[in-house]
Amino acid sequence: MDYKPVIIDALRVLEARDRADKKPFSVRAYATVLRHLEAHPAPIRSLAEIPVFQGVGEKIKKKMEEIVETGRLEAAEKAKADYPLEALALFGGIYGIGPVKARELVEMGLRTLTDLRVELHMRPDLLHEKQKAGLFYYEDLVERIPREEMREHELLLQGIAQVPMTIVGSYRRGAETSGDVDVLLRVPSAWTAAEGASYLHKFVRALETAGYMEYVLALGEKKCMGIARLPAQNKARRVDFLITPEHEYACALLYFTGSDMFNVAFRQHALQKGYTLNEHIMTPIGDAPAPPPFHTEQDIFRFLSLQYVEPSKRVEGAISGDAQSRPAGAAGLVSVCSTNTPLSLGISKRVLIKRPKVVYP
Ligand code: DCP
């Protein structure tokens, strides 16, 4: 018998258990072994066939041995009984509910959305307002938005925005479906924070009046997070609006277009060149020269001696350029994209867990 599938199942359970218990190092260890095991081409039918992977400690090796010897792993069975992992994942997937709250709900004996809705009916203070909205809209919000519908959001928003706007995120990368509608609103650099905030509030009110914005999750000076619905659609969608002054627009466009793994690699490259980069600005470290103003994404790539990457190709490992040369310099943006060194951090999605987009204002 090939025990490999049993080993993989059992280690996945322990990985999920330790994630629920907030033990990131252990989670990472299981994730590494699982990655190796999934790629391991041979069956595991005996102790001798248990593969040796670099970085796999004695404890995990012993667990694999237990499965080969007994056909089961006691720790995984206990974890399954003690930790209702599916319910934890379900509650943790509700907007506004993090791992701690999910755990609390599970410990109360709740397992399904219906359980939670019934309990909430009896104890309205069980969830705060945003979590309640997350639960109310749960079925809609877990669905991804087809690209055709994203185009309709774009048209509607362009009609109301009155300032230049771009839908960024996966939509700008050309994805067939998107998890949410991420929108940058470009406002003049001369606007004060109060003017930006006043515009944003008016914009959001106009969206409410249009019957588009259904629930405002958070509305600050620069950012609005909400739940919206196209008039002709019956699904509610997550929408995020961000006010960006013109002089920050290129950095914001780059950051919010993603992908997140591309951004990690891009920032790493910027660091090698002596700069930190965020969604607002590029800052020199030490004696690196101050960067020039960036008007476009191309300016940023060029300054870091990188070949421009189309949004649709922005995946980890898509960056190519000369990691060693000095930046093009503040005096002028000279293209020096000659070499072709692919840069990849080799970080897998499993390890670099994306923070859920939850905000408690
Ligand atoms: N982003 C990032 N790191 C994060 C979160 C976001 O770099 N931890 C950036 C890159 C993302 C962009 O912001 O592409 C938008 O965030 P989303 O979570 O909306 O991601 P996507 O739009 O790429 O995917 P989805 O279709 O799931 O919304």
Ligand code: MG
């Ligand atoms: Mg998105």
